[in-house]
Amino acid sequence: HRRIRSSLRARIFLQILIGDAKGLGTTTSALRCSCTVKGKTSPDGATQPIVGDSTSSWRWNQEVTVKQYTTGDILVFTVLDNGEQLGRATLPSDSFMTVGGFSGTVPLSGSGLDDGACLRLRVVVGTAQAAHRHARKAGLLATALKLVDQTGLDWSNSVDHDTRAERNKHLKGELQEALHAEQLNLVKSTYGDFRQQVMEGNADDSILSSHARTLFDMFWEAHETIGEGRAAKLMKDLVVLFPNQEPRHALQR
Numbered sequence: 589h590r591r592i593r594s595s596l597r598a599r600i601f602l603q604i605l606i607g608d609a610k611g612l613g614t615t616t617s618a619l620r621c622s623c624t625v626k627g628k629t630s631p632d633g634a635t636q637p638i639v640g641d642s643t644s645s646w647r648w649n650q651e652v653t654v655k656q657y658t659t660g661d662i663l664v665f666t667v668l669d670n671g672e673q674l675g676r677a678t679l680p681s682d683s684f685m686t687v688g689g690f691s692g693t694v695p696l697s698g699s700g701l702d703d704g705a706c707l708r709l710r711v712v713v714g715t716a717q718a719a720h721r722h723a724r725k726a727g728l729l730a731t732a733l734k735l736v737d738q739t740g741l742d743w744s745n746s747v748d749h750d751t752r753a754e755r756n757k758h759l760k761g762e763l764q765e766a767l768h769a770e771q772l773n774l775v776k777s778t779y780g781d782f783r784q785q786v787m788e789g790n791a792d793d794s795i796l797s798s799h800a801r802t803l804f805d806m807f808w809e810a811h812e813t814i815g816e817g818r819a820a821k822l823m824k825d826l827v828v829l830f831p832n833q834e835p836r837h838a839l840q841r
Contacts, residue, residue: 602654602663602684603712605726606635608647609667609675609696611705617669621707623652626662626678634668647737649730651723657713659685665707667696674698677707684711708841725808728816733840735824741840743828752829759825766814766822771806778802779826786835796838 606621618637635650646667654663660681667675675696684690689712696705710726744752763772782799803826811819830836 600657600659601714602657603714603723603726604652604654604663605710605730606648606650606652606665607708607710608649609705609707610646611696611702612646612667612674613700613702619646619674620668621648622666622668623654624664624666625654625657626664628661647733649733651726651730653723663711665694665709667698667707675701675705675707679709679711685713689713725804728808728811728820729804731816731820732823732827735820736827736840739824739828741828741837742833744831745833752831755825756829759822759829762822762825766818767810771810774806775803775826778806782835783831786832796835800839 604623606623609619609621612619620634620637622634634652635648638646638648662681663679663684665677665679666673675698677694677696679690679694689710691710693706693708696707698705740746744755763775767775778799782795785795804823807819807823827836827839830839
């Protein structure tokens with residue numbers, strides 16, 4: 589990726605999505621995750637506390653913003669258990685000071701953590717305007733993910749064939765009503781191509797990422813006319829109603 593020049597006159601904003609953490613043990617306390625800049629005293633932001641279910645998987649899907657970032661600064665992420673440090677991760681500047689930013693996991697260190705403990709993050713770099721736009725997109729995604737959690741990612745496994753078929757029929761009607769012809773054709777072709785590659789065993793991470801981004805970008809465009817709530821619900825239904833469990837989970841990630 590092309591490096592972002594440190595000589596940019598506009599202040600550098602970082603929009604950071606703190607996704608989820610794995611390998612935190614079985615604590616059921618209200619955990620928070622803070623983001624700070626190494627060597628600077630005050631935190632730029634922290635997620636709201638959540639209470640886990642002893643599954644060793646914690647999902648925040650919340651955003652924090654670093655408003656005055658200096659190229660070369662190191663980001664520090666700290667998972668806090670009632671104010672006490674449970675785990676810590678760092679992300680150097682070179683990892684995200686690119687046009688594409690950073691999207692992935694970083695290892696967490698700390699006593700009592702499971703092997704492979706990690707934190708999933710996305711960091712987008714830009715000006716205030718770019719950060720604001722990304723915040724809105726992240727908000728749409730967070731709403732859709734919350735709806736998936738409320739419905740249950742594996743909802744379709746717990747209902748019979750007729751119920752799934754009725755929900756799919758209803759979703760088809762909602763898509764036809766909400767989207768214009770070009771958008772509807774894009775959903776059909778992208779979703780159909782993805783299902784075909786899953787059936788053929790070719791759905792690797794790059795294909796998953798490409799299809800998920802195409803679908804999200806389309807719903808982001810559509811949300812201007814149909815509203816964030818409706819766009820989020822349609823995205824949720826596409827994920828929850830996907831018939832194959834493994835790629836369904838991958839799409840949710």
